[in-house]
Amino acid sequence: MIRELWAYRELVYFLAWRDVKVRYKQTVLGVLWAVIQPFFTMVIFTLLFGQLAKIPTDGIPGPIFYFSALVPWIYFSSTVTNAGMSLVANSGLLTKIYFPRIILPAAAALSGLVDFLISSVLLVGFIFYYKTPLGWNLLLWPVLVVLLMLLALSLGAFFAALNVKYRDIKYALPFFIQLLLFATPIIYPASMIPERFQWLLALNPLSAVVEAFRYVVVPNRTVDWNVLGISVAITGVLFVAGVAYFRSTEKAMADLV
Amino acid sequence: MTRSLEIQGLSKRYRLGQAQHDQMLRERLVEMIKRPWGNRKETESIWALRDVSFDADEGEVIGIVGRNGAGKSTLLKILSRITYPTSGKVKVNGRVASLLEVGTGFHDELTGRENIYLNGSILGMRKREVEERFDAIVDFSGVEQFIDTPIKHYSSGMRLRLGFAVAAHLEPDVLIVDEVLAVGDAGFQKKCVQAMEGLRNSGRTVLFVSHNLAAVENLCSRGIWIDSGKIRMDGGAKDVIASYMRSFVGERVSGSDLSGTENRLGSGEIRYTRLEYLSRDGTPCAMTRSGDPLVLRFHYHAERLMRDPSFGFRLFTEMGTLITETGHLLHGIHIPKVGPGDGYIELEIDSLNLVPGQYSFSLWITGQSSRTVYDGDVRTSLEVEVADVYKSGRMLDSRYGLVYFPQRWRVTRT
Secondary structure, eight states: OHHHHHHTHHHHHHHHHHHHHHHHHHSSSGGGHHHHHHHHHHHHHIIIIIIISOOOOTTSOHHHHHHHHHHHHHHHHHHHHHHHHHHHHTHHHHTTOOSOTTHHHHHHHHHHHHHHHHHHHHHHHHHHHTTOOOOGGGGGHHHHHHHHHHHHHHHHHHHHHHHHHOTTHHHHHHHHHHHHHHHSTTSSOGGGSOGGGHHHHHHSHHHHHHHHHHHHHOTTOOOOHHHHHHHHHHHHHHHHHHHHHHHHHHTTHHHHO | OOEEEEEEEEEEEEETTGGGOOOOHHHHHHHHHHOSSSOOOOOOEEEEEEEEEEEEETTOEEEEEOOTTSSHHHHHHHHTTSSOOSEEEEEEOSOEEEESSTTTTOOTTSBHHHHHHHHHHHTTOOHHHHHHHHHHHHHHHTOGGGTTSBGGGSOHHHHHHHHHHHHHTOOOSEEEEESOTTSSOHHHHHHHHHHHHHHHHTTOEEEEEOSOHHHHHHHOSEEEEEETTEEEEEEEHHHHHHHHHHTTTTOOOOEEEOTTOOSOBSOOSEEEEEEEEEOTTSOBOSOEETTOOEEEEEEEEESSOEESOEEEEEEEETTOOEEEEEEGGGGTOOOOEEOSEEEEEEEEESOOOBOSEEEEEEEEEEOSSTTSEEEEEEEEEEEEEOBOTTSSSOOBOGGGOSBOOOOOOOOOOO
16 A cells, blocks of 8 residues: 555645645635635634633733644644545546545645645744744654644545545534634643643644644743643554545445545 | 456446435434444345456457446446456556546646646656656647646637547556547547557557447457446457447337426427337337438327417437427428327438437427427437448448538549
């Protein structure tokens, strides 16, 4: 399987490239869109949750607090959605040509990375604006990106396979993602959760990842390595399970889609 | 000679209803809770292919013929690894390329150039290979002027040419082609045929499905006739096609029932009930072929006595182009009254000068003025099969337009 994927690596690239190209061609604002969405979400969060609801931000400037979590969150939610829909959306390809089917969700995970990188550049702008000192923890960033991608791809591949088989997945998926937004420390810091419920947060592998993305840009923050370790382990399990489920349904996909 | 394809005992079963993609996870979960240990309900199934075996050698061009639903497409899909057989084995030596559709994965927003790279990659070409062959592909397609224009501005012909141009530059060991030659203009068709002949001459194996029997006969050395999921005949292309054509004779598919046709217009006081295809002597016609004489018998039912009804129809191509409209009033024939009850009127055609293909009728009955519609837009289809209309041994097929004229060539020697 690995060897076959390697042989088809260019197709992953081309499909991701197509998605990106089409996404930016179809909108008037083009690339700006990648920045506008997280930026305005951040502004709304800062006003609503920071100023109005006074949810603490652990002493980090509001814009950095929200934006550093929104960038991975937007990547995650859009990748799970796009990957989850990728097989059904490309049914024309699925029924006409052979390639390892996992390429479709993988391409979705790759194409989302472009938006992710563009909005990360904006984050760097905020860091300079607020003169937040940078530290060695910045080195963790590439590792977190890989972890985030794997996590999004695992769920995306799982939903994609399920979506081919069951029609109601496309309604359940947005709901699931909405719930996850609140189950993840994005509008609130993980420190706000009482000690006895912290384990619940650890069960959501995304929460440690999002918290770690904050840790990367704010040097005097601490990160709970145990929780991050659990997150890595859960991600690994999800990845193996997601890909295994995907593989088990792969042969029937063209007949079902 | 080397074997390039070995197929053994291939069978494929489809569960009925499975392809409809209508199962809900919610229902499945409820079912699992209700009967956690019970078997899933048994669904009916059909065998699309049953125990199909054959081998192919390098350089063989095999034409696969058979009726709609015989299993041809399923076979190609299995060989292309798109779907998997229920049982049986396929062994391919070398690289397979399948062309079940021209321009798979083309995206409207992308330019011709971008689509060449995308489509090439989808068909299994490396970026480097596309780069090397890029100029040749553009040249073959004949769209170089518009190569940097998004293909949403292309005509359907241009798209097709671009798609085939990419496919023609694949260099597979085994090429699988489904019904792609049926489209495009004559000049382009010729290019396609040449490209396929080129493949054959360079020792590639080609499997080719087409309804275009003339093309199969011209291109293929060998023919395989698939009938109800099984191989009915495997042999020389000429013999297989001849037997296949003979199988249509003596069959009664000679009419269509119109009484259940929906979405029709009109008041309904008089309606078409049936359209029959007959030969001149009044016997039902097994199949309608280009050039054959044909009698159309239009049956109707009138609720009451109708004065001055006017019968007629329009004939369309599959794409909806009006070919002709006719009615008895155009011939100056009046029908003073009909009914109440059943009856029929007939139209005799000396020679059905339509090229092979699928056509559609839209029948109507009006009053003396065409504004009073009794029955209208009654749809039914007509399938015209290939025939040797010029009695030259050369089949007239859909590449030659829509209609042909009864004609004679005169050659004068100087």
